[in-house]
Amino acid sequence: MGHDVRMQKTGQKIESNHPLYHFKRKVWNVHVDRHPAIIFECKNEADVIEAVKYAQERNLKITVRGGGFHPAGKSVKDEAVLIDLSLMNHIHVDEVTKVATVGAGAKIYEIDELTQEYGLAVPLGSCANLGVSGLALGGGLGYLRAKYGLTSDNVIAVHMVTAKGELIYVNRFEHPSLFWAIRGAGANFGVVTKFELKLYPVGQYILGIDVVYDYKDVQQILEKVEEYRKFAVDDISFNVVITNIAPNGKGSISTVRLIGMYIGELSLEVEEKIIQPLLTLAEPITDNTEVMTYTDMQKKFDPFVQEGFAIEGISLFFDELNQEAINILLDEFNKTDIQVTIHLLELHGQINRISTYESAFTIRDGSYLLIVDAEIGANPEHTSKWIRQIYEKLLPYSYNKTSYLNSSHENEEVYRNSYKCIHNTLVRLKKEYDPYNLFCSEHKLIE
Numbered sequence: 001m002g003h004d005v006r007m008q009k010t011g012q013k014i015e016s017n018h019p020l021y022h023f024k025r026k027v028w029n030v031h032v033d034r035h036p037a038i039i040f041e042c043k044n045e046a047d048v049i050e051a052v053k054y055a056q057e058r059n060l061k062i063t064v065r066g067g068g069f070h071p072a073g074k075s076v077k078d079e080a081v082l083i084d085l086s087l088m089n090h091i092h093v094d095e096v097t098k099v100a101t102v103g104a105g106a107k108i109y110e111i112d113e114l115t116q117e118y119g120l121a122v123p124l125g126s127c128a129n130l131g132v133s134g135l136a137l138g139g140g141l142g143y144l145r146a147k148y149g150l151t152s153d154n155v156i157a158v159h160m161v162t163a164k165g166e167l168i169y170v171n172r173f174e175h176p177s178l179f180w181a182i183r184g185a186g187a188n189f190g191v192v193t194k195f196e197l198k199l200y201p202v203g204q205y206i207l208g209i210d211v212v213y214d215y216k217d218v219q220q221i222l223e224k225v226e227e228y229r230k231f232a233v234d235d236i237s238f239n240v241v242i243t244n245i246a247p248n249g250k251g252s253i254s255t256v257r258l259i260g261m262y263i264g265e266l267s268l269e270v271e272e273k274i275i276q277p278l279l280t281l282a283e284p285i286t287d288n289t290e291v292m293t294y295t296d297m298q299k300k301f302d303p304f305v306q307e308g309f310a311i312e313g314i315s316l317f318f319d320e321l322n323q324e325a326i327n328i329l330l331d332e333f334n335k336t337d338i339q340v341t342i343h344l345l346e347l348h349g350q351i352n353r354i355s356t357y358e359s360a361f362t363i364r365d366g367s368y369l370l371i372v373d374a375e376i377g378a379n380p381e382h383t384s385k386w387i388r389q390i391y392e393k394l395l396p397y398s399y400n401k402t403s404y405l406n407s408s409h410e411n412e413e414v415y416r417n418s419y420k421c422i423h424n425t426l427v428r429l430k431k432e433y434d435p436y437n438l439f440c441s442e443h444k445l446i447e
């Protein structure tokens with residue numbers, strides 16, 4: 001009844017003198033330039049176990065790469081063992097139980113293309129080139145978030161290799177505390193090799209909302225977005241993108257783009273009451289809203305995350321669009337000479353109905369997630385200073401000073417602010433499952 005995408009059997013070790021070493025150590029953000037001690041290109045769980053034991057025997061730390069798209073490049077570290085799961089991208093769909101079993105190296109587009117054959121979808125991110133692992137372990141905010149929640153909310157179980165080199169099955173009944181932790185704070189406890197994910201009926205065709213406005217109307221647009229969000233239906237989710245980068249990537253022009261997805265039934269009433277208000281927030285420059293395939297909509301943002309970018313970024317949650325915070329954000333945007341893209345993800349529906357105790361992703365009553373990406377260009381120090389400055393200015397207005405760690409620069413302050421309410425529990429679990437800190441996330445639970 002299912003559909004399998006199978007893998008070969010044996011991976012390889014890639015040391016610094018290997019012709020593929022410099023290619024395989026690269027991550028999406030080209031500003032990150034780190035040199036692991038060795039790379040294990042794994043094709044199965046036996047390869048992962050071998051890599052873990054290799055690190056144990058030599059007293060080396062471990063990092064894990066699924067998609068390698070974290071902006072801070074946290075999947076690679078100098079003189080550590082890099083476990084590369086990109087070839088473990090096997091996928092099995094059970095359309096009866098509505099469960100997808102997905103290898104940790106799978107990309108969104110690989111999952112979407114297969115699940116859509118059955119008229120089903122997993123709630124994933126909104127860019128098809130991203131890997132599933134970071135989404136499932138750290139949150140996962142896509143266009144299905146209002147209807148079905150985060151990617152991590154839809155993890156049923158995982159297969160994990162522990163710091164002892166043991167393969168365990170983790171779900172609500174087996175290792176339940178670990179199951180709580182890996183859904184939101186999952187990078188610290190072991191190597192997840194496989195996910196079991198919930199599937200939902202999502203038709204082949206959806207309404208892709210895509211309208212570009214003049215930046216001069218940004219204040220009016222944000223005010224109307226806030227009013228709309230308060231009464232938004234679960235079938236719709238959208239992001240507001242403010243950028244000073246021209247559409248062709250050449251030159252500078254400031255625009256506001258609203259991009260989103262509606263997965264419900266269309267009717268004249270729906271178009272008038274649900275869709276049209278988003279298309280008339282101001283006078284549009286262009287309106288490319290249309291019925292399109294779900295997979296095409298998932299790929300629509302891919303040009304913005306192509307490999308070869310050098311960026312630095314921050315993120316913060318907000319429980320309201322405070323006017324003072326908006327003024328700070330726009331003032332910094334207006335006066336900078338850096339190429340900047342601001343993503344404002346509105347949050348409503350199922351994502352905020354789930355209990356704060358359900359998983360380690362505890363931010364359940366925020367209204368917006370702000371992500372600011374700045375291209376590094378020729379002066380990295382200038383960009384870093386600007387990013388840090390905007391983070392510090394906006395921090396007092398944010399929701400409990402929390403960040404989305406899948407889209408943020410990494411340091412101990414950001415980590416402490418984001419996980420402070422569950423930090424002691426995470427430390428206890430770290431000591432139980434990885435007492436020697438083999439899996440060395442930048443978020444140090446223990447030394």
